[in-house]
Amino acid sequence: MKKKIAILGSTGSIGKSTLEVISKDKKNFEIVLLTANNNYKKLIQQAKQFKAKNVLIKNHKYYLNVKKSLKKTKVYYGNASLKKIFKKKIDYTMSAIVGIAGLKPTLESIKCSKVVAIANKESIICGWNIISKFANKYKTKILPIDSEHFSIMELTKNISDSEVEEIIITASGGPFLNLPIKKLNKVKPAQAAKHPNWKMGKKISIDSSNLMNKVFEVVEACKIFCFNKKKYSIMIHPQSYVHSIIRFKNGLIKMILYNADMKIPISNTIYGKDNHVSNIKKIDSNLLSKLSFYKVNLKRFPSIRLIDKCLNQGPLTPTIVNASNEELVKLFLSKKIGYLDIVKTINKILIDKDFKKYAKRKPKTINDIEYADKWSRLKTMTLSVL
Numbered sequence: 001m002k003k004k005i006a007i008l009g010s011t012g013s014i015g016k017s018t019l020e021v022i023s024k025d026k027k028n029f030e031i032v033l034l035t036a037n038n039n040y041k042k043l044i045q046q047a048k049q050f051k052a053k054n055v056l057i058k059n060h061k062y063y064l065n066v067k068k069s070l071k072k073t074k075v076y077y078g079n080a081s082l083k084k085i086f087k088k089k090i091d092y093t094m095s096a097i098v099g100i101a102g103l104k105p106t107l108e109s110i111k112c113s114k115v116v117a118i119a120n121k122e123s124i125i126c127g128w129n130i131i132s133k134f135a136n137k138y139k140t141k142i143l144p145i146d147s148e149h150f151s152i153m154e155l156t157k158n159i160s161d162s163e164v165e166e167i168i169i170t171a172s173g174g175p176f177l178n179l180p181i182k183k184l185n186k187v188k189p190a191q192a193a194k195h196p197n198w199k200m201g202k203k204i205s206i207d208s209s210n211l212m213n214k215v216f217e218v219v220e221a222c223k224i225f226c227f228n229k230k231k232y233s234i235m236i237h238p239q240s241y242v243h244s245i246i247r248f249k250n251g252l253i254k255m256i257l258y259n260a261d262m263k264i265p266i267s268n269t270i271y272g273k274d275n276h277v278s279n280i281k282k283i284d285s286n287l288l289s290k291l292s293f294y295k296v297n298l299k300r301f302p303s304i305r306l307i308d309k310c311l312n313q314g315p316l317t318p319t320i321v322n323a324s325n326e327e328l329v330k331l332f333l334s335k336k337i338g339y340l341d342i343v344k345t346i347n348k349i350l351i352d353k354d355f356k357k358y359a360k361r362k363p364k365t366i367n368d369i370e371y372a373d374k375w376s377r378l379k380t381m382t383l384s385v386l
């Protein structure tokens with residue numbers, strides 16, 4: 001039987017990598033849903049190539065374009081319910097929309113998919129309470145796709161918190177690892193979006209350049225895994241072969257090495273033990289003598305101080321930081337603020353007189369998350385135009 005697969009955000013970097021994995025083994029898969037926001041041309045091309053049963057274009061402006069081009073595919077737009085599209089549970093969903101916009105579709109997919117692989121870290125850090133409740137209720141398996149979390153999951157199978165001393169999440173250090181710190185304020189969007197080791201979507205590339213992605217990754221790990229939040233730390237590892245390191249209390253240290261190619265975690269979550277990745281560049285053994293690890297310089301990467309605040313200043317702090325960061329990254333990409341304003345403004349939000357009121361509530365529903373998210377976006381815009 002063919003595996004039924006849905007990809008939320010198929011036109012993005014993770015979505016395309018997922019389709020690349022599937023393209024090597026088309027006969028075993030049926031694409032039952034592809035979704036996009038604006039990139040309708042890519043969506044049409046993907047739907048034709050993979051004979052998708054259904055597609056969803058978020059922006060209704062492009063609905064007719066998609067509808068006219070795809071005669072054999074059912075076309076939906078906006079917030080169409082996945083539960084209505086699928087009569088029975090499908091096998092696997094890749095959740096790869098960028099930003100908090102991915103939370104609702106991820107929750108929907110949990111209702112109608114046996115496995116949901118989540119790349120969309122923003123939905124984990126903001127909505128994990130609800131995601132895990134839904135996963136229990138609908139008996140859906142959740143698998144992390146982020147390389148750091150995929151590595152932690154692989155390294156800690158059947159391991160309890162009492163066996164673990166430290167969990168190190170590595171960071172490549174991005175394009176500005178060696179730039180003189182005083183030049184950081186002049187950094188332009190194109191420079192920040194150009195990662196030295198791989199190509200990703202623009203938003204995550206900016207997050208990666210100033211290590212905001214590491215702030216989110218620690219929060220994400222604290223949500224997904226059972227380990228004490230004080231055990232996490234960050235190290236710079238410019239080669240990006242090691243994604244996480246576990247230091248055990250018995251004196252052992254374990255790490256897994258793999259090329260920074262998202263097709264590896266993706267294909268492993270699709271195939272499980274049967275994975276035989278074929279189209280992956282292998283690590284050159286000669287490079288193993290060149291692995292290096294450094295402490296993070298907090299003057300270069302002040303974002304790292306936000307980790308402690310996200311973990312200890314109220315359950316909705318990660319939502320507030322995420323929302324502010326999403327707005328600030330957009331402002332930076334459209335050249336309305338400087339590069340260093342991103343972290344500076346987030347810090348201002350965290351000392352705002354109203355911050356505690358919004359941060360302290362434990363989010364029980366998506367409305368609770370949206371309430372804090374909206375306040376943070378509004379505050380961010382106010383602070384940024386002043």
Ligand code: NDP
Pocket residue numbers: 008009010011012013014015035036037038039040058096097098099101119120121122145146147199200201202203204262
């Ligand atoms: P991209 O920006 O490349 O792609 C984002 C996808 O989401 C696109 O399909 C886009 O559609 C869609 N989208 C954007 N906004 C909306 C919206 N409001 N509603 C519905 N769909 C929307 O992102 P990436 O693939 O790089 O990243 C996706 C997620 O995975 C992020 O959360 C990121 O942090 C995470 N991640 C990414 C990694 C990577 O290597 N890229 C690694 C680990 C995690 P359209 O193209 O039509 O605009």
